[in-house]
Amino acid sequence: MTAGKSLYQALSDYAASDFYPYHMPGHKRNPAGGEMADYHRIDVTEIDGFDNLHQAEGILREGQLRANCLYGADETYFMINGSTGGMMAAVMAAVEPLDEILIARNCHKSVYNAAILQGLIVRYYYPEIISEYDIYGGVSAGEIGNLLDTYPEVKAVVITSPTYEGVVSDIPGIAAAVHARGKILIVDEAHGSHFGLSPHLPQGAIAGGADLVIHSLHKTLPAMTQTALLHVNGNRVDRGKLRRYLSMLQSSSPSYVLMASMDACIKFLKEQGQERFAAMRGYFESFCEKAARLKHIRIANVTNVSQKEHELKGWDPGKLVISVKGTDTSGRGLDNILRQTYHLEMEMAAETYVLAIMTLMDEAEGWQRLADALCEIDGRIKMSADGADSASVQEAPVRKLKSCMPLARAFHSEWETIPLGEAMGRAAADFISLYPPGSPIVAPGEVLDETVIKQIEEYRGTGLNVQGVSEKDEIVVVAP
Secondary structure, three states: OOOOOOHHHHHHHHHHOOOOOOOOOOOOOOOOOOOOHHHHOOOOOOOOOOOOHHHOOOHHHHHHHHHHHHHOOOEEEEEOOHHHHHHHHHHHHHOOOOOEEEEEOOOOHHHHHHHHHHOOEEEEEOOOEEOOOOEEOOOOHHHHHHHHHHOOOEEEEEEEOOOOOOEEOOHHHHHHHHHHOOOEEEEEOHHHOOOOOOOOOOOOHHHHOOOEEEEEHHHHOOOOOOOEEEEEOOOOOOHHHHHHHHHHHOOOOOOHHHHHHHHHHHHHHHHHHHHHHHHHHHHHHHHHHHHOOOOOOEEEOOOOOOOOOOOOOEEOOOEEEEEOOOEOOOHHHHHHHHHHOOOOOOOEEOOOEEEEEOOOOOOHHHHHHHHHHHHHHHOOOOEOOOOOOOOOOOOOOOOOOOEOOOHHHHHHOOEEEEEHHHOOOOEEOOOEEEOOOOOEEEOOOEEOOHHHHHHHHHHHHOOOOEEOOOOOOEEEEEOO
């Protein structure tokens, strides 16, 4: 009944049949089921012919094979709770409990959560900052090698490429450094699920030699929120162990709507991806031509940032870091103007820039409206008289805070809640993060100092979304 069909086709055919559902879900595909009833039509459970994600042998296995064929990994798995679950499963499969792991300090909090669950000893790599734009640069293969020599007991390395802002690291070089020392490389490529699918885009981490690669399809491709893929290369990772963790960390009732969305996305990319990515490249080049006229606003890319100095292998053309650093406005101010005056909703606003995400699904209008708006705004703002930024706080790299106890031990310790302003010298018992993108400013076990407290207070004062600080300006610290 389902052989050879896409998951969406099979679900649609089943919904049109006369089979009556004496099973979950409780909406029973009844169109009288409320405002969301249209989506219930293809929402089923693991009934006959529709396979089981946790032991895929039929239509779901076929869907995963189609995704694998597109990306070229050795094996590919559907993830229905986003790349968060994929990152955690990857970390937990790559190491044993209590092992050492090396992670880039700008990794997503899911990596830290996996380290806590496994009781791992965490070593950090701190990427350099691109001071012109107040964002992280790439990861240095040489520095990763040096750190692995310093900490020979490390079993795996976790990095993020591309970063939230689109910076691409030298994955082949990093993979060579990691593998030469017998370690496993995990790449959080959540924001690069489109990489490697077109000659107009950077090479992906799968082709670059990473052992485990995690993609968030929904971030840059036409798929529903919460859809992701986990890819495996080579034999360094125990795949049986990985599958056990995937089964543990994912819902036992996976959404067929989300899985159909993933399968449909893969089909769309095979049929229209090349044409769409080529068009996107043309839109990007036209946008850059107009952006070159800007006098005060700057758009970050590899043409105006030192690749060698900041370990840049490339830049995602779909990530537009639009900077007003050194002008009489702020990133938050620019964001408000774009939203209120031009009805353009940015992905994120920081203190000195806004971030716009463009994908293969953006048409010429989207690129044109943004370019026109920026040109108009650029004519109304000025450079600061003293060259300083209008904002009182700058986006800065995560500072190297003193750690007084391991991450997992601090997280599981007795804790108490105190005002942020009184936390100097105290060890954090939970994360304090800017979201998005979700990288911790302070991790459990790290000691808060005056500078980081002031930084957090100013972030909150300017309206940035700081998680880990309550409405009463209180945080959780390790009890004395």
